Amino acid sequence: MTAPTLAQLLPAARSGDAVAMEQLLRLTRPDIRRYALRHCAATTATDDVVQEALIIVYRRVGALREVAAFGGWVVRIVQRLCMRPMLAWLKAEPLAQVEDNLAWSHRPDHELRHDLALAIDSLPPLYREALLLRDFEELTIEEMAQRLGVTREAAKSRLHRARALVREYLVPSAPAAR
The missing domain is CATH 1.10.10.10 (Winged helix-like DNA-binding domain superfamily/Winged helix DNA-binding domain)
Structure with missing residues (x-):
């Protein structure tokens, strides 16, 4: 038996299927972590960025219109989370x-x-x-x-x-x- 693909999981997760959502998050987590490790500042806690990104995906995946946009959407979430500490520092220092x-x-x-x-x-x-x-x-x-x-x-x-x-x-x- 082969593992479900993103194209199979995303519509089911968007419609509220808890099992599909869990599988989607497990499938997406390594890519989010890899991107966060590569692009976040050294001061950023990578695990926190990964966790926050997964929470955002969980909460907002239903609003995503196109399956093909999922990858770019997730990357943009991680980019914003990676920049957050730097922008907060800029505003505070x-x-x-x-x-x-x-x-x-x-x-x-x-x-x-x-x-x-x-x-x-x-x-x-x-x-x-x-x-x-x-x-x-x-x-x-x-x-x-x-x-x-x-x-x-x-x-x-x-x-x-x-x-x-x-x-x-x-x-x-x-x-x-x-």
Whole structure:
């Protein structure tokens, strides 16, 4: 007897079949863990991310419209869970003193942290990930390139573009890198 496939389990789990849901979660768990180990920050407790992702899948699988979208949906859940600690740190940690002559120096620190979090959240995922890996996880360019699966030059380019987009978000008159 062969094990049920995702295509067989997902419709049954979506309709409330508890056995199918359990099998779906067991089938999905290794992929979630592998992705979390590869993409979450070192400070993130991988087991917690896996557990939270499985809970979200359990609670929201009924809202998923397409079986083919399941893999991407799960990956996005894990990505968001992996970023959560970094964004929380960004919102909670005091920023370095900003020089008085900068355009945003009139903002109180809490507003600047909030605006910076919004700026980072507004980045396209490939730029956001590059920025978080370098500036928050403090990976080297080589480590960042390896984690992203790109060349050193591509990693530097993404980081440069991410920083330019954040600068443009914070100071709308600042030119974005081309």
